[in-house]
Amino acid sequence: MALIMETPVDALIKDEHETPKWKKSTVVFVLGGPGSGKGTQCANLVKHFSYTHFSAGDLLRAEIKSGSQFGAMIQSMIVDGRIVPSEITVKLLCKAMEESGDDKFLIDGFPRNEENRIVFENVAKIEPAFVLFFDCPEDELERRIMSRNQGREDDNIETIKKRFKVFVESTLPIISYYESKGKLRKINAAKPSEEVFEAVKVLFAS
Ligand SMILES: Nc1ncnc2c1ncn2[C@@H]1O[C@H](COP(=O)(O)OP(=O)(O)O)[C@@H](O)[C@H]1O
Numbered sequence: 001m002a003l004i005m006e007t008p009v010d011a012l013i014k015d016e017h018e019t020p021k022w023k024k025s026t027v028v029f030v031l032g033g034p035g036s037g038k039g040t041q042c043a044n045l046v047k048h049f050s051y052t053h054f055s056a057g058d059l060l061r062a063e064i065k066s067g068s069q070f071g072a073m074i075q076s077m078i079v080d081g082r083i084v085p086s087e088i089t090v091k092l093l094c095k096a097m098e099e100s101g102d103d104k105f106l107i108d109g110f111p112r113n114e115e116n117r118i119v120f121e122n123v124a125k126i127e128p129a130f131v132l133f134f135d136c137p138e139d140e141l142e143r144r145i146m147s148r149n150q151g152r153e154d155d156n157i158e159t160i161k162k163r164f165k166v167f168v169e170s171t172l173p174i175i176s177y178y179e180s181k182g183k184l185r186k187i188n189a190a191k192p193s194e195e196v197f198e199a200v201k202v203l204f205a206s
């Protein structure tokens with residue numbers, strides 16, 4: 001009671017309407033074909049810069065493991081290389097951002113299609129600072145995925161082909177969209193990991 005009495009009325013009103021920290025955050029989207037090194041380079045980035053990394057795919061896999069009511073649906077879509085309904089993925093991303101308490105995020109594997117992009121814009125109301133695009137030919141992507149050895153149900157040749165098709169049809173248009181807005185930072189991801197990181201680092205150093 002005493003505390004409330006001592007709190008100026010203005011401060012109480014301001015607190016009530018204050019925008020949550022994550023809603024004012026800096027977001028970098030990290031895109032590229034399956035196996036292009038999104039996860040690898042985000043892991044490198046968080047060691048050097050004060051960003052929190054979330055992989056949309058990892059959040060969806062965790063949701064399956066948690067026994068969620070959507071688990072079976074998410075799993076069957078991942079095995080089929082399809083893009084999970086955006087309401088689910090955006091909710092998981094926003095929850096992770098909020099719970100992290102941070103305000104600088106690398107969001108990897110998102111937005112993968114126009115629906116992902118629009119739902120995130122409408123819900124989070126955040127525009128990315130810029131968008132990293134790891135460009136790599138399909139034959140190299142296939143080699144990397146086939147030797148990834150993470151026990152993923154979608155890392156088999158049949159699903160990989162479907163994921164490549166989804167990437168070309170649904171994700172490349174998003175990459176073009178950000179290019180037209182001057183937000184795209186394209187990286188040659190076919191080089192060794194250390195060389196890719198040298199090119200990535202420069203974009204975060206300023
Ligand atoms: N530049 C690179 N050259 C060769 N192999 C790489 C490179 N970057 C990542 N890898 C390997 O390729 C596989 C896919 O990388 P990953 O970071 O999981 O990609 P993504 O998240 O884009 O699917 C992993 O086994 C990783 O160790």
Ligand SMILES: Nc1ccn([C@@H]2O[C@H](COP(=O)(O)OP(=O)(O)O)[C@@H](O)[C@H]2O)c(=O)n1
Nearest residue numbers: 034035056057078081082083084109110112
């Ligand atoms: N925004 C996203 C990201 C991933 N996913 C699903 O999760 C799968 C794996 O995504 P991922 O980002 O972990 O895969 P990689 O590109 O890292 O190989 C995708 O093929 C989709 O089925 C999705 O539906 N929506």
Ligand SMILES: [Mg+2]
Nearest residue numbers: 038039055057
């Ligand atoms: Mg990944």
